[in-house]
Amino acid sequence: xxxxxxxxxxxxxxxxxxxxxxxxxxxxxxxxxxxxxxxxxxxxxxxxxxxxxxxxxxxxxxxxxxxxxxxxxxxxxxxxxxxxxxxxxxxxxxxxxxxxxxxxxxxxxxxxxxxxxxxxxxxxxxxxxxxxxxxxxxxxxxxxxxxxxxxxxxxxxxxxxxxxxxxxxxxxxxxxxxxxxxxxxxxxxxxxxxxxxxxxxxxxxxxxxxxxxxxxxxxxxxxxxxxxxxxxxxxxxxxxxxxxxxxxxxxxxxxxxxxxxxxxxxxxxxxxxxxxxxxxxxxxxxxxxxxxxxxxxxxxxxxxxxxxxxxxxxxxxxxxxxxxxxxxxxxxx
Amino acid sequence: xxxxxxxxxxxxxxxxxxxxxxxxxxxxxxxxxxxxxxxxxxxxxxxxxxxxxxxxxxxxxxxxxxxxxxxxxxxxxxxxxxxxxxxxxxxxxxxxxxxxxxxxxxxxxxxxxxxxxxxxxxxxxxxxxxxxxxxxxxxxxxxxxxxxxxxxxxxxxxxxxxxxxxxxxxxxxxxxxxxxxxxxxxxxxxxxxxxxxxxxxxxxxxxxxxxxxxxxxxxxxxxxxxxxxxxxxxxxxxxxxxxxxxxxxxxxxxxxxxxxxxxxxxxxxxxxxxxxxxxxxxxxxxxxxxxxxxxxxxxxxxxxxxxxxxxxxxxxxxxxxxxxxxxxxxxxxxxxxx
Amino acid sequence: xxxxxxxxxxxxxxxxxxxxxxxxxxxxxxxxxxxxxxxxxxxxxxxxxxxxxxxxxxxxxxxxxxxxxxxxxxxxxxxxxxxxxxxxxxxxxxxxxxxxxxxxxxxxxxxxxxxxxxxxxxxxxxxxxxxxxxxxxxxxxxxxxxxxxxxxxxxxxxxxxxxxxxxxxxxxxxxxxxxxxxxxxxxxxxxxxxxxxxxxxxxxxxxxxxxxxxxxxxxxxxxxxxxxxxxxxxxxxxxxxxxxxxxxxxxxxxxxxxxxxxxxxxxxxxxxxxxxxxxxxxxxxx
Numbered sequence: 022x023x024x025x026x027x028x029x030x031x032x033x034x035x036x037x038x039x040x041x042x043x044x045x046x047x048x049x050x051x052x053x054x055x056x057x058x059x060x061x062x063x064x065x066x067x068x069x070x071x072x073x074x075x076x077x078x079x080x081x082x083x084x085x086x087x088x089x090x091x092x093x094x095x096x097x098x099x100x101x102x103x104x105x106x107x108x109x110x111x112x113x114x115x116x117x118x119x120x121x122x123x124x125x126x127x128x129x130x131x132x133x134x135x136x137x138x139x140x141x142x143x144x145x146x147x148x149x150x151x152x153x154x155x156x157x158x159x160x161x162x163x164x165x166x167x168x169x170x171x172x173x174x175x176x177x178x179x180x181x182x183x184x185x186x187x188x189x190x191x192x193x194x195x196x197x198x199x200x201x202x203x204x205x206x207x208x209x210x211x212x213x214x215x216x217x218x219x220x221x222x223x224x225x226x227x228x229x230x231x232x233x234x235x236x237x238x239x240x241x242x243x244x245x246x247x248x249x250x251x252x253x254x255x256x257x258x259x260x261x262x263x264x265x266x267x268x269x270x271x272x273x274x275x276x277x278x279x280x281x282x283x284x285x286x287x288x289x290x291x292x293x294x295x296x297x298x299x300x301x302x303x304x305x306x307x308x309x310x311x312x313x314x315x316x317x318x319x320x321x322x323x324x325x326x327x328x329x330x331x332x333x334x335x336x337x338x339x340x341x342x343x344x345x346x347x348x349x350x351x352x353x354x
Numbered sequence: 355x356x357x358x359x360x361x362x363x364x365x366x367x368x369x370x371x372x373x374x375x376x377x378x379x380x381x382x383x384x385x386x387x388x389x390x391x392x393x394x395x396x397x398x399x400x401x402x403x404x405x406x407x408x409x410x411x412x413x414x415x416x417x418x419x420x421x422x423x424x425x426x427x428x429x430x431x432x433x434x435x436x437x438x439x440x441x442x443x444x445x446x447x448x449x450x451x452x453x454x455x456x457x458x459x460x461x462x463x464x465x466x467x468x469x470x471x472x473x474x475x476x477x478x479x480x481x482x483x484x485x486x487x488x489x490x491x492x493x494x495x496x497x498x499x500x501x502x503x504x505x506x507x508x509x510x511x512x513x514x515x516x517x518x519x520x521x522x523x524x525x526x527x528x529x530x531x532x533x534x535x536x537x538x539x540x541x542x543x544x545x546x547x548x549x550x551x552x553x554x555x556x557x558x559x560x561x562x563x564x565x566x567x568x569x570x571x572x573x574x575x576x577x578x579x580x581x582x583x584x585x586x587x588x589x590x591x592x593x594x595x596x597x598x599x600x601x602x603x604x605x606x607x608x609x610x611x612x613x614x615x616x617x618x619x620x621x622x623x624x625x626x627x628x629x630x631x632x633x634x635x636x637x638x639x640x641x642x643x644x645x646x647x648x649x650x651x652x653x654x655x656x657x658x659x660x661x662x663x664x665x666x667x668x669x670x671x672x673x674x675x676x677x678x679x680x681x682x683x684x685x686x687x688x689x690x691x692x
Numbered sequence: 693x694x695x696x697x698x699x700x701x702x703x704x705x706x707x708x709x710x711x712x713x714x715x716x717x718x719x720x721x722x723x724x725x726x727x728x729x730x731x732x733x734x735x736x737x738x739x740x741x742x743x744x745x746x747x748x749x750x751x752x753x754x755x756x757x758x759x760x761x762x763x764x765x766x767x768x769x770x771x772x773x774x775x776x777x778x779x780x781x782x783x784x785x786x787x788x789x790x791x792x793x794x795x796x797x798x799x800x801x802x803x804x805x806x807x808x809x810x811x812x813x814x815x816x817x818x819x820x821x822x823x824x825x826x827x828x829x830x831x832x833x834x835x836x837x838x839x840x841x842x843x844x845x846x847x848x849x850x851x852x853x854x855x856x857x858x859x860x861x862x863x864x865x866x867x868x869x870x871x872x873x874x875x876x877x878x879x880x881x882x883x884x885x886x887x888x889x890x891x892x893x894x895x896x897x898x899x900x901x902x903x904x905x906x907x908x909x910x911x912x913x914x915x916x917x918x919x920x921x922x923x924x925x926x927x928x929x930x931x932x933x934x935x936x937x938x939x940x941x942x943x944x945x946x947x948x949x950x951x952x953x954x955x956x957x958x959x960x961x962x963x964x965x966x967x968x969x970x971x972x973x974x975x976x977x978x
Contacts, residue, residue, distance in 0.1 A: 025811075026796070026809040026810075028809070055608055055611075057612075069643075070643045070644055071644060071649075072644060073644050076643075077608050080607060082608060105787075109786065141568040142567070142572075198564055202564055202572055206572065210571065212606045212607050212608075214569060214607045215641045218569070238805070242800055244789065245783060245794075245797065246784070248780060251769070253777075253798060253801060253849075253853055254801030255801075298789070298793070299787035299788050302808075324606060329598065331606045331609075
């Protein structure tokens with residue numbers, strides 16, 4: 022046995038994931054469906070307002086890469102938090118109905134947007150997510166001193182179904198064109214056009230990540246079970262509450278940027294665990310970085326593979342990530 | 355707001371797009387909820403024949419054609435409803451689709467559903483002698499056949515299809531002269547617009563018909579197939595997405611920037627689009643200052659229900675587009691218009 | 693006396709109308725430092741609830757529990773966890789932690805929120821692994837262990853939790869205490885603080901005979917070699933008789949009898965406890 026914490030063995034992997042993320046963000050804007058002149062992009066002689074190449078680079082591709090990184094990293098880390106909180110490897114950021122709530126908000130905004138004051142689909146999504154979070158929390162808190170993970174799961178699943186019914190109702194009563202746009206929103210889209218939606222969601226995500234950093238050790242203890250964790254000196258109720266709310270606002274922020282992009286939040290943490298083990302102090306940062314790199318890469322594929330058409334990135338994450346994960350799983354066992 | 359009002363807002367855009375949308379919707383919802391391959395296959399089958407742009411399926415079916423003028427007509431297709439009224443058969447219309455808003459008389463007719471939800475029982479109780487349906491409503495046609503009710507399938511297509519359909523419809527309604535007059539006047543109006551812009555520089559034009567409110571996300575544009583594309587070209591514009599052989603496509607920011615449109619025309623339904631809101635949404639485009647259309651101030655938002663209907667009012671749409679694309683030409687050539 | 697429980701009462705959902713039944717009803721008992729005390733009773737007698745009261749996981753509805761003279765409810769979670777460690781009946785992990793990671797989790801309350809285990813914590817984990825004879829398991833994934841191995845690892849984690857030696861935060865706390873109360877004999881105080889209580893809920897319930905004997909031997913060894921105080925619940929007469937120095941018979945939330953195994957594990961008392969005939973009990977005790 023070494024005199025160093027077993028944690029140190031995983032640090033190179035975290036650093037590698039971080040390097041992958043940085044590389045993905047740096048290289049992604051250089052790839053796209055249009056040929057642009059990179060000389061012109063970085064030229065100071067052409068005013069930005071007249072420089073189409075620079076605008077494609079800085080207003081179309083770079084914000085997309087940043088949005089993908091932010092959304093991918095957030096969903097992957099939130100997925101790890103929810104799996105730890107619920108002690109359930111099948112949990113993901115969308116298990117507790119947050120994405121369904123956000124989707125409902127977005128559907129309402131898309132369908133009745135013409136009648137609402139200009140608030141934007143993202144804001145409506147955040148509002149819907151907030152509603153879902155409060156309902157689930159109230160339910161899970163109603164009869165227990167701490168959060169009951171069973172009640173959390175059950176109320177989340179029920180709320181998902183309930184919100185989906187409402188979503189279908191909204192869809193049924195909407196225009197075909199709106200229905201199509203609404204469905205398209207559900208497939209996930211990272212073409213954020215500029216930085217405003219990133220800036221809006223960033224504070225939520227930053228707060229959540231501060232909480233995630235604090236949560237790493239409590240989540241390890243929670244894996245032992247609530248009572249055993251409490252006996253080791255953890256304030257279980259507080260840790261669960263922090264995990265629930267930080268995971269929820271992170272998810273809401275990510276969904277408000279890119280729609281309910283699937284797969285990243287459930288698979289990336291598992292993939293990382295296969296490599297670094299179960300310690301959340303490694304799983305959380307590695308998942309965040311790898312999730313970011315993964316979604317940036319998926320988005321590059323989504324916007325180039327069928328160019329000039331954009332494929333929905335949610336389709337790519339599952340099509341590309343699914344077989345890869347299964348291969349890794351089978352190879353390891 | 356009641357559910358019927360919601361439904362009432364819904365407008366038929368364009369049957370071929372509808373079919374694709376509905377097929378996609380059914381596919382997606384199926385995949386999300388049940389995932390039964392059988393249901394998906396059915397949804398696929400419901401898409402019907404993939405329309406060749408120029409095809410006109412004016413096939414009378416059901417009861418053998420007696421040669422008599424139909425007197426109790428039901429139309430489930432808004433553009434066809436307009437055609438029927440425009441050729442003078444309006445009084446014979448006893449039922450319309452849920453999406454019909456024009457001419458104003460349709461408000462007095464019962465609404466009988468549309469593409470996905472035709473109310474077969476209510477159709478029967480109105481004792482129609484001709485029902486106008488979408489080409490993809492094969493199920494409905496079969497049931498009408500079984501009830502010995504004649505039907506007429508409408509196939510969507512390009513701009514030419516409008517007058518072709520009017521002529522075919524005129525024969526079926528036993529009003530060939532009325533139909534010919536209508537078709538000829540539409541063609542003449544279109545020609546006038548065409549001539550007004552002949553020889554002028556053709557600005558690169560993007561025709562947008564949908565996006566998220568308050569942002570440029572989720573942009574949908576008309577591409578190289580369909581009557582809207584034909585109208586842009588006729589009105590003296592060069593459709594920047596014209597090379598893509600689709601009726602519509604989602605446009606990424608990169609693609610929009612790369613195609614450099616000189617003019618952007620956004621079309622919307624009239625409901626909810628107040629002048630204030632139009633002005634607000636117009637400003638959303640300022641996030642892309644390098645887009646030639648934005649830089650030169652040629653971004654136009656139109657809120658007009660007629661814009662999405664390939665019916666007798668297409669020449670009016672052509673003129674609206676042409677006036678935006680070539681304002682000078684109209685100032686000189688046709689002082690009468692307003 | 694390390695642990696002293698006085699007139700404990702407990703009801704789940706206390707305060708509701710009608711008043712819910714008492715699960716623990718007027719229990720008083722004490723645990724001497726360095727002893728092994730067993731709470732024996734049939735299923736549903738309130739053993740697990742009583743254990744939770746005695747380890748501070750539940751607050752009594754009435755009565756109190758004193759640890760080394762201090763009321764458990766007045767102690768912070770952190771202080772409590774320095775003194776009382778709990779080994780649950782079974783441990784199912786959501787994820788594949790290694791044995792060493794599990795044992796190091798015992799050091800949770802000794803570290804700051806963002807602190808990483810240092811050499812002292814690793815030394816403590818090593819001692820705990822050695823004490824339970826599971827050092828060779830250190831790098832194994834916990835879910836791959838047998839039932840008996842898992843039990844040993846969880847006991848090791850509890851030992852690491854109770855191990856105050858070399859814990860930097862503990863040393864710092866002691867230093868600050870001795871600085872503030874320079875006049876008091878701080879040596880003795882720190883000896884008091886080091887005394888831990890290992891609480892085990894049905895440690896052998898899910899184990900076969902071989903592992904039962906192994907756990908019994910381990911607890912006896914810990915008690916003799918490290919003067920570890922052990923409080924356990926069991927429904928296994930022979931396990932109680934072979935391991936415990938003091939036995940409390942618990943029946944429907946009340947203490948039926950307590951004393952040495954010889955005093956309490958008599959056919960008469962045991963047949964009353966389990967509500968069966970004495971003739972059947974006698975051979976079980978043999």
